[in-house]
Amino acid sequence: MSEKVLMKGNEAIGEAAILAGCCHYFGYPITPQSELIEYMAKHLPRVNGTFLQAESEVAAINMVYGASGAGARVMTSTSSPGMSLKQEGISYIAAGELPCVIVNIMRGGPGLGSIQPAQGDYFQATKGGGHGDYHCIVLAPNSVQEMFDLTLLAFELGDKHLNPVILLGDGALGQMMEPLSLNVDRVDQVDKTWATTGMGERNKPNRVNTLHLKPEELEGHNNKLQRKYALIKEQEVRWKEDLTEDAELILVAYGITSRIAYSAMEMARAEGLKVGVFRPITLWPFPEKALVNATKTASAILTLELSAGQMVEDVRLAVNGSKNVYFHGRTGGMVMTPRQVVEEIHKIFAVKEGAEK
Structure with missing residues (x-):
């Protein structure tokens, strides 16, 4: 060691x-x-x-x-x-x-x-x-x-x-x-x-x-x-994915925000929600094919960023309209909490359940 x-x-x-x-x-x-x-x-x-x-x-x-x-x-x-x-x-x-x-x-x-x-x-x-x-x-x-x-x-x-x-x-x-x-x-x-x-x-x-x-x-x-x-x-494309095999919703985040995403994923899983995380390590080149493969079972993606929405454009380009892509961001130095992310996850699952009725 x-x-x-x-x-x-x-x-x-x-x-x-x-x-x-x-x-x-x-x-x-x-x-x-x-x-x-x-x-x-x-x-x-x-x-x-x-x-x-x-x-x-x-x-x-x-x-x-x-x-x-x-x-x-x-x-x-x-x-x-x-x-x-x-x-x-x-x-x-x-x-x-x-x-x-x-x-x-x-x-x-x-x-x-x-x-x-x-x-x-x-x-x-x-x-x-x-x-x-x-x-x-x-x-x-x-x-x-x-x-x-x-x-x-x-x-x-x-x-x-x-x-x-x-x-x-x-x-x-x-x-x-x-x-x-x-x-x-x-x-x-x-x-x-x-x-x-x-x-x-x-x-x-x-x-x-x-x-x-x-x-x-x-x-x-x-x-x-x-x-x-x-x-x-x-x-040179690099990424990491966790619990994406059965996920109905994939959180996409990089850097410090990805750590918040992992905490939110654990909280959501504890509540019975099938959530996974996809983390780009190379932002360029962006892991487009890997993201598509990781989201095969998911119906939606939630992109998390400390911005008004930038990486989310690459996420949308990668899935090319095949998935609903949502965004949650904070700006100005404000940092989202895992609980706030879980609240956004609940909103997306509520929309999904409503559409299935």
């Missing part, structure tokens, strides 16, 4: 990044992720790494762009308003086919909003966020252990697919403390033959370029990116 330590979610991300071989971090403080930048400042020197507090989020993401282009494992982190400032740089990184890890510990919005947990950045993370046709791989942990584990995975996926990876958490996960296993079996390091580290024995230097003035060249590059995204959709 592995030894466990008590850590905050933000700290778990930092430790995982260092263990993954991240030797460069560039960021700017913003609540509720400031513990992560503090952790990197304190602990990167132990691996002779580089920590730099940039003058802004815009500067930080462009430093990530440069370090990644030179072949380094590199990370930045922020919270919602800061993520908005990084979008142009993220588009460049995606276009340049460079790996990096970008952490967004979401807070209430829009605008400055609040420092409380929210999930209103789903569209921004999964639909591009910046300009052009591109995608980031998006991972959604729901515990401190997964903050750690998925950070390790994020670096691996970034190098595997030469693509930016977003770890999408929230203020609750970033601030909460839980027992954490730090066991790491193996950290994969990739030989980055494409990096801009000089010619060496090559005949010509490597270049990172996102400017294509000839339209046929830019279209060719976009087609190449789309082929890569199709491959990611085939290989």
Whole structure:
């Protein structure tokens, strides 16, 4: 049995990044992720790494762009308003086919909003966020252990697919403390033959370029990116489902909200209601086929989010009208309770029973 330590979610991300071989971090403080930048400042020197507090989020993401282009494992982190400032740089990184890890510990919005947990950045993370046709791989942990584990995975996926990876958490996960296993079996390091580290024995230097003035060249590059995204959709979809085999209603939730969904499911089952939970772990690519398979016995889906309704659109697209899709959300940093979710479950079962009479 592995030894466990008590850590905050933000700290778990930092430790995982260092263990993954991240030797460069560039960021700017913003609540509720400031513990992560503090952790990197304190602990990167132990691996002779580089920590730099940039003058802004815009500067930080462009430093990530440069370090990644030179072949380094590199990370930045922020919270919602800061993520908005990084979008142009993220588009460049995606276009340049460079790996990096970008952490967004979401807070209430829009605008400055609040420092409380929210999930209103789903569209921004999964639909591009910046300009052009591109995608980031998006991972959604729901515990401190997964903050750690998925950070390790994020670096691996970034190098595997030469693509930016977003770890999408929230203020609750970033601030909460839980027992954490730090066991790491193996950290994969990739030989980055494409990096801009000089010619060496090559005949010509490597270049990172996102400017294509000839339209046929830019279209060719976009087609190449789309082929890569199709491959990611085939290989990297992740999810978890519980008690879906006989469920008449499926709760769909990610991140901190999925933990509320599990509690609500247990309460509903105790009351004789057949409820299951489907939790996307990759928000992009979204587990569409898995959701369809998980909802075979269900007549309805209830999507739970700390937003006005964003992931629910992907849920509706996935089931394509074959199921009734309901939504329950809270915004502004307000967090729903399991009992409130159970009340919504009762409403849906009442509609179902009325329709059957």
